[in-house]
Amino acid sequence: MLTRNLYRIRYPQLVGVRVCLGVAEAGLFPGVAYYLSLWYPRNALQSRIGLFFGAATIAGAFSGLFAFAISFMSGTRGLLGWSWIFITEGILTVTVGLVAFLVLVDFPVTASFLTPEERAFIVRKKKYDNSSVGEEEKFDVKYVYQAFTDWQVWIHILIYMSLIGPLYGITLFLPTIISDFGEFSTAISQLLTVPPYIFATLVLGFFAYYSDKIMMRSPFILAAQILCLIGFSINIANVSSGAKYFGTFLIVAGSYSGFPGIVAWLGNNLSGQYKRGVGMALHIGIGNFSGAIASNIFRTQDKPRFILGHGIELMFVGIGMILLPVTVFVYSRINLKRARFMERVAEGLEKQPSVKELRELGDRAPNFRYIL
Known part of the structure; x- marks a missing residue:
């Protein structure tokens, strides 16, 4: 009965199931990113997000092998190969x-696998990581409002789109792009998607480690954007298949390696767990709309060069490359103004804000410094 029902599924049912899947998974990554921000300090966040997202990059490599293997199951129990992919x-x-529901704990303070001393250490280290007086931990609707009206959330959304659009585009259409080089079968095209993802995993790990080490996000995000820019420029050009395949390495590496940095950057620069939670949800939730665009721009009639698709992806990258230095400039100016204010406070020329005021101000406090 199950086999017959699966076999009779039509397009409307598939769309309905896909919508349900999207609803179910929509909160996964923003939730995980926020969850990690509750455990790890600012100077260790990107490497942890990178470790988590690196699993997705590795999955991209294995998905090609998996799809190649599953293709041989087509016809088993009356089902096509793609049906078995969904099932497995x-x-x-x-x-x-x-397993995750049973194993994961909500907060460090409730982690039974830690000793009381370890829990206290993590809680204190995280509490005073974003603020010298500790983050505000009591919920107030004003923190939701602050997240919606914070300029950095909205400019980060656009920077996020500059890499998430390419990421979705290359993830969904890499086998199609490779197969339309005109030299490979569908099965071989699936296998050829593996090396770019392996390369991307290595670049992602390198970027995440050194970004945390020097406590800067923007240089590595810019490097990722440049990789995408070069990769898409190669693929939109009338060059050999070998050159285009090399370009896909750069696109996959750039889009995947820059993603953890963008998420960690905003998470680092929002203080207050409620504001940070809402801000990161907006960041990833709205930013993912570029993925909806990217999933519809590599049209069959545009093969083999896919000028429209690659052109729109270049537009996304270009917008991000313009806004990134603007954001760094604004952050630097604010940091400088705050440093001067604190100098005047030390000289007795300005009033020292109270602990309560500093805690409520969060990332707008004069003693808070944005990470660049």
Whole structure:
């Protein structure tokens, strides 16, 4: 019965199921990013987000091998190969989800696997990481309002789009792009998607480690954007298949390696756990709309060069490359003004804000410094 029902599924049912899948997974990454920000200080956040997202990059590598293997199951029990992909991946996802529900703890303070001393250390280190007086921990609707009206949330959304658009585009259409080089079968095209993801995983790890080490995000995000810019420029040009394949390495590496940095950057620069939670949800939730665009721009009639698709992706990258230095400039100016204010406070020329005022101000406090 199950086999017959799966076999009879039509396009409307697939769309409905895909919508349900999207609703279910929409909160996963912003939730995980926020969850990690509750555990790790600012100078260790990107490497942890990178470790988590690196799993997605590795999954991209294995998905090519997996799709190649599953293609040989087409016809088994009357189902096509793509049906078996949904079945096997669905079973794995549900299994991991159940295990995570049982294993993960909400906050460091409730982590039973830590000793009381370890819990106290993590809580204190995280509490005073974003603020010298500790973050405000009591919920107030004003923190939601502050997240919606904070300029940096909205400019970070556009920078986020500059890499998430390319990421979705290359993830969804890499096998199609490779197969339209005109030299490979569908199965071989799936196998050829593996090396770019392996390369991207290495670049992601390198960027995440050194970004935390020097406590800067923007240089590595810019480097990722440049990789995407070069990669898409190669693929939109009338060059050999080998050159275009090399370009896909740069696109995959750039889009995947820059993603953790963008998420960590905003998480680092929002103080107050409620404001940060709402801000990161807006950041990722709205930013992912560029993925909806990217999923519809590599049209069949545009093959083999896909000028429209690559052109729109270049537009996303270009917008990000313009806004990135603007953001760094604004952050630098604000940091400088705050440093001068604190100097005047030390000289007795300005009134020292109270602990309560500093805590409520969060990332707008004069003693808070934005990470560049």
